[in-house]
Amino acid sequence: MATATIQNRKRYNMRISGLGGQGVVTTAHILGSCMDNSGKFASLVPFFGSEKRMAPVEAYVRASTEPIYEVGEVVYPDIIMIFHSQVVTHGKSYTMPFYTGLKPDSLVIINTSIDVLEEEDIKVLKKLNAKVVQFDATELALKIAGTELATNMAMMGMLLGLTGLVTEDDIEKAVRERFLGNSFVASGGTASLDSAIEKKFKKKEDLLAKNMEVINKTFELANSIDLTTDELIVDLVV
């Protein structure tokens, strides 16, 4: 179980860093929809710049049980998500080092297959009483969904599993909206769609199912974690 300091907060300010193409911005959008579906509040900050594959990407999400007034980038996050180890090792982030501005008692989730934190990083993060959850989200995505494109689902699932922000139903609805759009309703009506759309729809339904499988798995992983220990880093084997 995650500690009370990470769970049930009124407000989470998140910074999500990754590489272009990993679905960082998509994650931000789906997180926003999840919050909306659960009757809570979220705001996303549009990122203006030149986005391209492998270039640094940062997205910001505020999630709260109350209306959110403030705008702009999240400069002082209490949750940081790192989608790729290069964000840390190569400095592929717009914020350097990656934990700049991190508030005390915060959560860092890193997608990596190797230990990426240097001695210096560990010293700062320990002082801030942070908790770092490390796992190979890409490997998990490959294993379950058969594509590394589901990495963002694994990352989002881990975040939502650890914080308990929304229910799995809220997530499924949001993921469905993102991939199927509001025009697609999985009901008897779909039978009347012509075959081309049906084929496309079938493909999307499969995609949705795979994504949900990844998310369910990360919820299981999140529940297996004991965040109450004094250890800074929690390593998860996928």
Next chain:
Amino acid sequence: MSLDKTLLSMDELLKLPREKHFITGAQAMSEAVKRSSTDMAIAYPITPQSEVMHLVGDIFAQGHIKEYYRAEEELGTMSAIAGAARGGVRMFTATSGPGLLRGLEAIVSWPGHRIPCVLGVLTRVINAPLSIQPDNLEMAYLMHSGIVMLHAENQQDTFDFTLAAFAITEKVDVYIPVSVSTEGFFVTHAKGYVEMMDEKYAFEECDPYKAPVPAMDNEVPPARIQRDAPVQKSNFMSYLIHSVWQQEIWDSNQRAMKYMYQYIDGPIEVQNPGSDVMLVASGCAAAQAREAHRYAQEEGLSVGFVKVKCIRPWPTDEIREALKTAKTVIVPEHNIVGWLCKEIKGCIPNGGIVLEGPRVYGGMTLPVELIMTEIYNALGMDSLVLQA
């Protein structure tokens, strides 16, 4: 107007039931224009304003506006606005940072020429190095022009203030332009909840026969403006005319104050008056200060909040009343000069309690944590240790 609309007075329009929409600040401004019975809009694009005038172009195409064109540049836009308004029609345009400064020569002549119109100002960096980001330094250049200035905190304000501006600008005892500013990107390109009345209702049309200044036939302009104006001569007439006009501009500006109470629920909003620390902010900085105020309430600190909606006329009495027992005043701003801070300092008897800042510039985000740090310092508490 080709669309079948129900035309109402501004009071009636504001009383109508509303529906909630999730739209950008640019959409909110154009939705207000849609309900304003604007006769004509003139556009010259500049980021981040382009979105607004593009959407106003769309509502022209839908028939909500009679005339719309893209001008040659901003000085041309603002000059044409003056010409058309003097012809007796309702006008709208919008601009941003450098565009505002390019049009400023014409804009500062509007109040003296008694030009009623609404000007959207979607703020943007004006200084070098070039940037398109939201810094509101350009508003300082409007503060001494005589124009009425409203500053919107969010998408809802942008809708409400823009709509109200159309009523205020044509009041017989005002009859000078009204600007509605809000921060570029933070408000213009971000979505927020906006409650709006149905678009089948609109503000009653401009009636030039109600105007305190007769409309002009622009094809046969009066002889007095065809030749050198008497104010060009260095004689007592020039001094006299100029001083009379200037006094009249600023009196008109002051007379707009009562309409702030009528249409936008007063020139300021106050939360927790009588607190030791008062946060005073306008525009987008007010959203950040509102958030800091909420954090402070949760921590049980003696912190109040004042949002200044109307920069001109300046609400001297209201600000004095709101700050009379404050020990420290914190003024978060999105510009380096601190124009709001200077106004507040100058209008209360104990200006020394007003802190310089916090300020961010170049269009940077104004983190709530910066405001909280100032609050902790003011209350003699250990400030949150923020690294870097």
